[in-house]
Every structure is written in structure tokens, then in C-alpha cells.
Amino acid sequence: MALDSMQKPGVTECSICTEAFDESYDHTPRALPCGHTFCTKCLGNLVDFPRPICDGVRDNPPTTTGSFIRCPNCCVMHSISRPDPTVLPLNLAVVDIIKHHVTKVIQSSSDSVVCELCKDCEAEIVCTGCDPNQPVHFCARCDEKEHTRSIFTQRHKRSPLYRTFCSVHTRIRVTFYSERKAVFICQQCQSEGGVEHDDCKPIRDAAKQLRQETRERNKNVGRVVERCNHTQQTLTSAINDLLPASCNAAKEKVKETFADLAGILKLRQEQLMTRIDEEYKMRKEMLENQMEELTKTLTNAKTHQEKFAELDGKNDEDFLRFYHLLVQVHITDATEESTLNSLVPQDIPLVLEDCSGNLRSLGTVGGGTTPTNLTVAPCDNRCNLFKLQWSMPEGSDDPEEFCVSGATSANFPTCTLPKVVSGKSLWCFVDNFVPGFNYRFRIQSRNKASWGTCSTPTPEVRRDFPIKVGYTRLVHRVVLPEDGTYHITAKGAKGGNARESKGGHGAVVSATFLLKARDTLIVLSGGKSEEFQGTSGGGGGSFVALNDVCNLLLVAGGGGGAR
Numbered sequence: 001m002a003l004d005s006m007q008k009p010g011v012t013e014c015s016i017c018t019e020a021f022d023e024s025y026d027h028t029p030r031a032l033p034c035g036h037t038f039c040t041k042c043l044g045n046l047v048d049f050p051r052p053i054c055d056g057v058r059d060n061p062p063t064t065t066g067s068f069i070r071c072p073n074c075c076v077m078h079s080i081s082r083p084d085p086t087v088l089p090l091n092l093a094v095v096d097i098i099k100h101h102v103t104k105v106i107q108s109s110s111d112s113v114v115c116e117l118c119k120d121c122e123a124e125i126v127c128t129g130c131d132p133n134q135p136v137h138f139c140a141r142c143d144e145k146e147h148t149r150s151i152f153t154q155r156h157k158r159s160p161l162y163r164t165f166c167s168v169h170t171r172i173r174v175t176f177y178s179e180r181k182a183v184f185i186c187q188q189c190q191s192e193g194g195v196e197h198d199d200c201k202p203i204r205d206a207a208k209q210l211r212q213e214t215r216e217r218n219k220n221v222g223r224v225v226e227r228c229n230h231t232q233q234t235l236t237s238a239i240n241d242l243l244p245a246s247c248n249a250a251k252e253k254v255k256e257t258f259a260d261l262a263g264i265l266k267l268r269q270e271q272l273m274t275r276i277d278e279e280y281k282m283r284k285e286m287l288e289n290q291m292e293e294l295t296k297t298l299t300n301a302k303t304h305q306e307k308f309a310e311l312d313g314k315n316d317e318d319f320l321r322f323y324h325l326l327v328q329v330h331i332t333d334a335t336e337e338s339t340l341n342s343l344v345p346q347d348i349p350l351v352l353e354d355c356s357g358n359l360r361s362l363g364t365v366g367g368g369t370t371p372t373n374l375t376v377a378p379c380d381n382r383c384n385l386f387k388l389q390w391s392m393p394e395g396s397d398d399p400e401e402f403c404v405s406g407a408t409s410a411n412f413p414t415c416t417l418p419k420v421v422s423g424k425s426l427w428c429f430v431d432n433f434v435p436g437f438n439y440r441f442r443i444q445s446r447n448k449a450s451w452g453t454c455s456t457p458t459p460e461v462r463r464d465f466p467i468k469v470g471y472t473r474l475v476h477r478v479v480l481p482e483d484g485t486y487h488i489t490a491k492g493a494k495g496g497n498a499r500e501s502k503g504g505h506g507a508v509v510s511a512t513f514l515l516k517a518r519d520t521l522i523v524l525s526g527g528k529s530e531e532f533q534g535t536s537g538g539g540g541g542s543f544v545a546l547n548d549v550c551n552l553l554l555v556a557g558g559g560g561g562a563r
Contacts, residue, residue, distance in 0.1 A: 496536025
């Protein structure tokens, strides 16, 4: 058979799917024993599974045949060893025709191929289905026009016509691109390359993917350019606004600010000098009071000492006669060591001691306005609290918060201070006082810059035993001043009254404890319930703990409710 006569569509195309044969798995030409050739994909669809066959003898069991294929052209049944079309042989004659035909198509291409239809534009597409004897070249417009006329022309195998030739096979044009190595290769290099060219893609697909990535990168670069343009406009505007007039105005503002600061420094200097004088007077007065108390104690002690010596010199009868009169009536309290110790100062402060610390506590320049009219008063006997009130000078800025600080002349822990009071409140409660010690208080305010100077200290205030803690909805703490025996009574709250009956009284529990100095009593008092719709609940219990809420000393239950 001549070569030209074999290049008819019936030879180079599958008669079932009308697709052209090529070297891919689905379109590889395979021959049946009858001589007809079809593609591997269509033959796979024709394979039938094994079926049982009976030989007509009654006692013989049926046998199973192998798989078979019926030729769609001559209807001859062909048996195959397994249901797989690859067991059929390749039609090598058709394979050789395809290779020769494709090579001829590729080698016939040149750098300046013109469209064979319009004879005007440069060819971009090569078709091997329009003419079985030779490839036909089309431009993009003519290709679309020619291959959309019917369903048969749409099935023609077409491929892009690339201008670059392979560097290995110099007479074959490239059809694939390796992104990893950035090189073009031909179909033969891609088939022979193996793993070396495993990332190769058709030029059109590779260009489409990389073109999309390039567009995304271009968008990112566009955003950078946009931000740069915006920043450039901002800088240009800032440079235009940076005029000598604005610099001169800024200099004048600096001069005014420093002039104001100089006035503030002078005012704060005067305030600090006044605070030092007040501190000196307060400490001097405290020392003089202590000296006066010490002098009285010393005079009484010497008098008692003479009385004791005079009593000791009498005979036994006179000693016993005057003992009760002299000792128990006149000098019993003076002989108590605790009384003498309380009159003798344990820590006499020096006037110039901690001077630098006191100056720091007075605040910084440029801080909040100094509060005025600071007063302190003990609350009623329900709790161990002091209430502080103060005011701000008229026209002063609203401070952000206040800080209350307290001090005592004794070498003993002060109350829970400093205490920060947020907001614009002009009063606060302070607690956790040690009974039997004097306290003074100062207050300072803070603005956005810093804390200001402290106010003038309040007069001394103190709490003494007995301490009564009532219902305040708060947990109170009482720090014990010294070692000794303390008598504590806890009372539960009375239950509320109803319309026709009265609530029960709470329990009363008393006990005496030997406690140490600096121990803290934690006290929570219960409250009386209120009448609601003719009935009332029981009263709250009262609790006394030592140093920790879990270490209870006394618990007094509240009274029952009424109906």
C-alpha cells in the first residue's frame, strides 16, 4: 500500500471516536486479529467480561471462557487473555505513519509562515486534519473561522506554531517549557527526558500560569506604587507647610512655656519652703508634747519611788497598815509596766531626718493642683473608719485622681495607705487603723502630667479601745498594738419583725484570747433583715477571724425571721 493512500482519515483516525491517533495512552492504535485498528480507549469500552459456556452434555459442568472483544466493523468475536485492551498488539504501521507525518509537519515549519487561507497574516496555528497529505497553517482569525463551521472540522487536531527550535533537536520546534530550568524543549526531549523534565508543561499552559502570577505581582507592585504616591503627597504637603512663620511661632510658644514654668517653679519653691516650715513646727510640737508627757511620767515615778522607800522603812505593823492605802489607791497604775512604757516614746523622730524623702513626697513641678480644706473625722462607733473630705481651689483643672497618705509617730505599721481615689470624688474612707496611735493625713492630686504637691497635714486623730464594728457590708480589720489578753464579743443580728410577730434575737458569744502585737482581727458583722409582704427573714451572722478568714475565732448566728 502506498504511503499517500494510507494517510486518509480512516487510517490516521479511530473510526469509533473519530479522534486522530497519537502516542498518548488513550489514542494509541491497536489492531484486532481481524485486521481492523481502533484506539485503546474505544477498545477498552468494547471488552466484555468472562461468561460460562455449556458443551451440551448433561453431566458436564459449564466452563468459563476468557474475555472477548467484538469488532464493530466485521462483528467477529475475538478472545483475549484478560479484560485489558493493552494485550492487543500495536499497529506499528500506523504508528510509523503518525511519527513520519508529525515530523514532516514540524520540519516544514519556518520562522516566517504565512496563513494559507488569507495569505496576509502570519500563521499561528497548524492543523493536521484539514489535509491528510500535509499540514495547513492558519492565523488566529482564519483558524476560528475555518474550524467552527461544522462538527467535523472542530475535531481536527491543531497545535500552536512556535518560532523557537529545540537546542538539542535543532530542526524541531519547541512545544514544552520547564519552569524550574527556564528552558524550552521539544516533544522528543520531553519524552526522552524522564525525571529531568518532569515539571515541563505545554507552552500555552505554562504561559497562562506564569502570566497569572505576573498579574498578581503587578497588582502588589501597584499597591506599593499607590502607597508611595500617597506618602509622597504627604511629604510634599509637610514640606510646603514648613514655613519660617511656623518656626517663629513655635519659638514664641517655647518662650511662653518656659516663662510659665519659671513662675510655676517660683510658686512651688515657696510652697516647698512653707511645707518644710510646717513640718518643722509639727515635729517640734510633737517632740515638746512627748517631752511634757515624759516629764510628768518622770515626776510621778520619782514621787512613787520616794513613797515606796518611805513605806519600806516602816515596821511591819505600820507597813501593813499603810500598804493598801498607799499602793492600791495612789500608785497602782503607776507600777504597771505597760502604763510606764506607753508614756515613754519608743521612737523620737528627728526634725531633719528623711528630709529628702519628705521633699519627694511633696510632689513634682507641673503636677496636679494642691487640694485645700482637708478634714478628717472618725465615723460612728459602728466601724473602725475615718472619713476624709477636701476641696479644690476655684478655677483649677479637674484632677484625674487623688492619693491619700497617712503617718504615725510610733514605730508601728500605719493604716492601709497610700490610698488612691479615682474620679472627681472629694471624700474617701480610710481604715485598718491601729488603736491607741495618732495619725496625720495629707492628700495630693494628679493631672495628666504628674502628681502635684501635698496638702497641709490634718490634726492628729486616733481610735482607742473598745472598738465596735457594726453592720456596714464591709470586712473590717483591726491591727492589735501589743501583746496581751483581749476580750471579744460577737453578736448576731436580730431577725426582722412581721405584722403579727417579732423576729428572734441573735446569739451572743464572748471569749478571751491571748494575742500578739501586729495580729489582725478580721471582723464581719451581720445585718438585720427587713419586712417584705408581711414576713421577714432571719438576721445575719457575725464572724471574727484571726489573720485569715479561714481561722475563725468566734461565730454568732443571727436571729430567726417572723411571719
